[in-house]
Amino acid sequence: MARSSSGIVAGLTVAALAAVGFLAFQAQANVPDTLGEPSGSVSPKASAPKTPKAAKKNPAALPAPSGTGVRVVYSTGADRVWLVGAGNKVKRTFEVTPGTVDPGVGTYAVTSRTGATPGSDGTQIEHVVRFTLVDGVAVGFSAAVSGSTEAPDPEKKVGGIRASRTDGDAMWAFATVGEKVVVIK
Numbered sequence: 001m002a003r004s005s006s007g008i009v010a011g012l013t014v015a016a017l018a019a020v021g022f023l024a025f026q027a028q029a030n031v032p033d034t035l036g037e038p039s040g041s042v043s044p045k046a047s048a049p050k051t052p053k054a055a056k057k058n059p060a061a062l063p064a065p066s067g068t069g070v071r072v073v074y075s076t077g078a079d080r081v082w083l084v085g086a087g088n089k090v091k092r093t094f095e096v097t098p099g100t101v102d103p104g105v106g107t108y109a110v111t112s113r114t115g116a117t118p119g120s121d122g123t124q125i126e127h128v129v130r131f132t133l134v135d136g137v138a139v140g141f142s143a144a145v146s147g148s149t150e151a152p153d154p155e156k157k158v159g160g161i162r163a164s165r166t167d168g169d170a171m172w173a174f175a176t177v178g179e180k181v182v183v184i185k
Helices: 002-029 053-057 165-174
Strands: 071-075 080-084 090-095 106-109 112-118 124-134 137-144 160-163 180-184
Touching: 080 165, 090 165, 106 124, 124 160, 124 165, 137 165, 160 165
Parallel strands: 071 180, 137 160
Antiparallel strands: 071 080, 080 090, 106 180, 112 124, 124 137
16 A cells, blocks of 8 residues: 555656746746836837826926836926825835936836846946846946946947935845836836
Protein backbone atom coordinates (compact mmCIF):
# COMPACT_ATOMS: atom_id res chain seq x y z
CA MET A 1 0.00 0.00 0.00
CA ALA A 2 2.82 2.41 0.83
CA ARG A 3 4.22 1.94 -2.64
CA SER A 4 0.97 2.89 -4.40
CA SER A 5 0.37 5.87 -2.06
CA SER A 6 3.78 7.29 -2.85
CA GLY A 7 3.10 6.73 -6.55
CA ILE A 8 -0.18 8.63 -6.27
CA VAL A 9 1.51 11.49 -4.39
CA ALA A 10 4.29 11.62 -6.98
CA GLY A 11 1.74 11.63 -9.80
CA LEU A 12 -0.28 14.42 -8.18
CA THR A 13 2.90 16.44 -7.61
CA VAL A 14 3.91 16.10 -11.27
CA ALA A 15 0.39 17.08 -12.36
CA ALA A 16 0.39 20.13 -10.05
CA LEU A 17 3.81 21.27 -11.32
CA ALA A 18 2.66 20.84 -14.92
CA ALA A 19 -0.48 22.89 -14.20
CA VAL A 20 1.53 25.68 -12.54
CA GLY A 21 4.00 25.67 -15.45
CA PHE A 22 1.15 25.87 -17.96
CA LEU A 23 -0.50 28.76 -16.07
CA ALA A 24 2.83 30.63 -15.86
CA PHE A 25 3.34 30.16 -19.61
CA GLN A 26 -0.22 31.32 -20.30
CA ALA A 27 0.22 34.40 -18.08
CA GLN A 28 3.48 35.30 -19.81
CA ALA A 29 1.91 34.80 -23.24
CA ASN A 30 -0.89 37.22 -22.32
CA VAL A 31 1.37 40.13 -21.31
CA PRO A 32 0.85 42.81 -23.95
CA ASP A 33 3.85 43.66 -26.11
CA THR A 34 2.93 47.30 -25.59
CA LEU A 35 3.40 47.34 -21.79
CA GLY A 36 4.98 50.72 -21.04
CA GLU A 37 3.90 52.24 -24.34
CA PRO A 38 0.98 54.59 -24.89
CA SER A 39 -2.29 52.74 -25.23
CA GLY A 40 -4.66 53.07 -28.14
CA SER A 41 -3.85 54.91 -31.29
CA VAL A 42 -2.64 58.08 -29.59
CA SER A 43 0.67 59.12 -31.04
CA PRO A 44 3.20 61.10 -28.98
CA LYS A 45 2.65 64.09 -31.28
CA ALA A 46 -1.16 63.89 -31.11
CA SER A 47 -3.01 66.86 -29.78
CA ALA A 48 -3.91 66.43 -26.15
CA PRO A 49 -6.79 67.61 -24.08
CA LYS A 50 -5.94 70.95 -22.58
CA THR A 51 -5.83 71.46 -18.85
CA PRO A 52 -9.27 72.71 -17.80
CA LYS A 53 -9.66 76.35 -16.77
CA ALA A 54 -10.65 75.25 -13.25
CA ALA A 55 -7.24 73.57 -12.91
CA LYS A 56 -5.54 76.82 -13.93
CA LYS A 57 -7.31 78.57 -11.04
CA ASN A 58 -6.34 75.78 -8.66
CA PRO A 59 -3.22 74.08 -10.06
CA ALA A 60 -3.41 71.31 -7.45
CA ALA A 61 -6.89 70.24 -8.66
CA LEU A 62 -6.94 66.94 -10.53
CA PRO A 63 -7.56 67.62 -14.23
CA ALA A 64 -10.80 66.09 -15.53
CA PRO A 65 -9.34 64.28 -18.58
CA SER A 66 -6.92 62.20 -16.51
CA GLY A 67 -8.36 58.72 -16.64
CA THR A 68 -9.96 56.57 -13.98
CA GLY A 69 -8.89 54.20 -11.24
CA VAL A 70 -5.74 54.15 -9.16
CA ARG A 71 -3.06 55.93 -11.16
CA VAL A 72 -0.22 58.43 -11.41
CA VAL A 73 -1.19 61.47 -13.48
CA TYR A 74 1.60 63.55 -15.00
CA SER A 75 0.90 66.84 -16.78
CA THR A 76 3.68 67.85 -19.15
CA GLY A 77 2.11 71.31 -19.50
CA ALA A 78 1.76 72.00 -15.79
CA ASP A 79 4.88 70.05 -14.67
CA ARG A 80 2.77 68.49 -11.93
CA VAL A 81 2.05 64.97 -10.69
CA TRP A 82 -1.04 63.63 -8.91
CA LEU A 83 -1.04 60.31 -7.07
CA VAL A 84 -4.66 59.18 -7.35
CA GLY A 85 -6.05 56.43 -5.13
CA ALA A 86 -9.32 54.53 -5.05
CA GLY A 87 -12.48 56.55 -5.57
CA ASN A 88 -10.58 59.15 -7.62
CA LYS A 89 -9.14 60.63 -4.40
CA VAL A 90 -5.91 62.60 -4.78
CA LYS A 91 -3.48 61.24 -2.20
CA ARG A 92 -0.75 63.74 -3.07
CA THR A 93 0.12 66.29 -5.72
CA PHE A 94 3.43 68.01 -6.33
CA GLU A 95 5.40 69.99 -8.87
CA VAL A 96 8.22 68.32 -10.79
CA THR A 97 11.07 69.42 -13.02
CA PRO A 98 10.82 67.66 -16.38
CA GLY A 99 13.71 66.20 -18.30
CA THR A 100 14.47 67.33 -21.83
CA VAL A 101 12.58 64.36 -23.32
CA ASP A 102 8.82 64.37 -22.71
CA PRO A 103 6.66 61.25 -22.98
CA GLY A 104 3.73 61.42 -25.37
CA VAL A 105 0.20 61.89 -24.11
CA GLY A 106 -1.30 58.50 -23.29
CA THR A 107 -1.64 55.73 -20.74
CA TYR A 108 1.42 53.77 -19.65
CA ALA A 109 2.38 51.34 -16.89
CA VAL A 110 5.37 51.42 -14.55
CA THR A 111 7.89 49.08 -16.19
CA SER A 112 10.77 49.13 -13.71
CA ARG A 113 12.05 50.67 -10.50
CA THR A 114 15.54 51.26 -9.11
CA GLY A 115 16.31 52.27 -5.53
CA ALA A 116 19.43 54.34 -6.27
CA THR A 117 21.62 54.92 -9.31
CA PRO A 118 23.47 57.70 -11.14
CA GLY A 119 21.11 59.63 -13.44
CA SER A 120 21.84 60.08 -17.14
CA ASP A 121 23.06 63.57 -16.26
CA GLY A 122 25.51 62.17 -13.68
CA THR A 123 23.45 63.24 -10.64
CA GLN A 124 23.04 60.58 -7.95
CA ILE A 125 19.29 59.81 -7.87
CA GLU A 126 16.96 57.59 -5.86
CA HIS A 127 13.48 56.11 -6.13
CA VAL A 128 13.52 55.81 -9.90
CA VAL A 129 10.11 54.81 -11.34
CA ARG A 130 10.31 54.27 -15.13
CA PHE A 131 7.29 54.00 -17.41
CA THR A 132 8.38 54.38 -21.04
CA LEU A 133 11.16 54.88 -23.58
CA VAL A 134 11.22 57.80 -26.01
CA ASP A 135 13.78 57.50 -28.81
CA GLY A 136 15.83 55.14 -26.64
CA VAL A 137 15.73 57.42 -23.59
CA ALA A 138 14.17 55.97 -20.44
CA VAL A 139 11.49 58.26 -19.00
CA GLY A 140 10.50 58.13 -15.37
CA PHE A 141 10.24 59.86 -12.03
CA SER A 142 13.14 60.24 -9.60
CA ALA A 143 14.60 62.42 -6.86
CA ALA A 144 18.15 63.72 -6.62
CA VAL A 145 19.87 62.53 -3.43
CA SER A 146 21.12 66.11 -3.00
CA GLY A 147 17.51 67.33 -3.05
CA SER A 148 18.14 69.42 -6.17
CA THR A 149 15.31 69.88 -8.65
CA GLU A 150 17.29 72.03 -11.08
CA ALA A 151 16.44 71.84 -14.76
CA PRO A 152 18.74 69.53 -16.75
CA ASP A 153 21.20 70.70 -19.39
CA PRO A 154 19.00 71.40 -22.45
CA GLU A 155 21.75 70.02 -24.71
CA LYS A 156 21.42 66.52 -23.18
CA LYS A 157 18.66 63.96 -23.71
CA VAL A 158 17.33 63.39 -20.20
CA GLY A 159 14.13 61.49 -19.41
CA GLY A 160 14.25 61.99 -15.65
CA ILE A 161 11.27 63.85 -14.18
CA ARG A 162 12.70 65.18 -10.92
CA ALA A 163 10.78 65.61 -7.69
CA SER A 164 11.88 66.61 -4.21
CA ARG A 165 13.11 63.77 -2.01
CA THR A 166 9.89 63.82 0.03
CA ASP A 167 7.75 63.66 -3.11
CA GLY A 168 10.09 61.00 -4.55
CA ASP A 169 9.50 58.90 -1.42
CA ALA A 170 5.74 59.22 -1.93
CA MET A 171 6.04 58.22 -5.61
CA TRP A 172 8.20 55.23 -4.68
CA ALA A 173 5.66 54.00 -2.14
CA PHE A 174 2.72 54.54 -4.53
CA ALA A 175 3.93 53.50 -8.00
CA THR A 176 4.90 49.85 -8.10
CA VAL A 177 5.59 47.90 -11.29
CA GLY A 178 2.44 47.71 -13.40
CA GLU A 179 0.82 50.80 -11.83
CA LYS A 180 -0.99 52.98 -14.37
CA VAL A 181 0.63 56.28 -15.43
CA VAL A 182 -1.51 58.73 -17.38
CA VAL A 183 0.33 61.50 -19.23
CA ILE A 184 -1.71 64.57 -20.14
CA LYS A 185 -0.76 67.88 -21.72
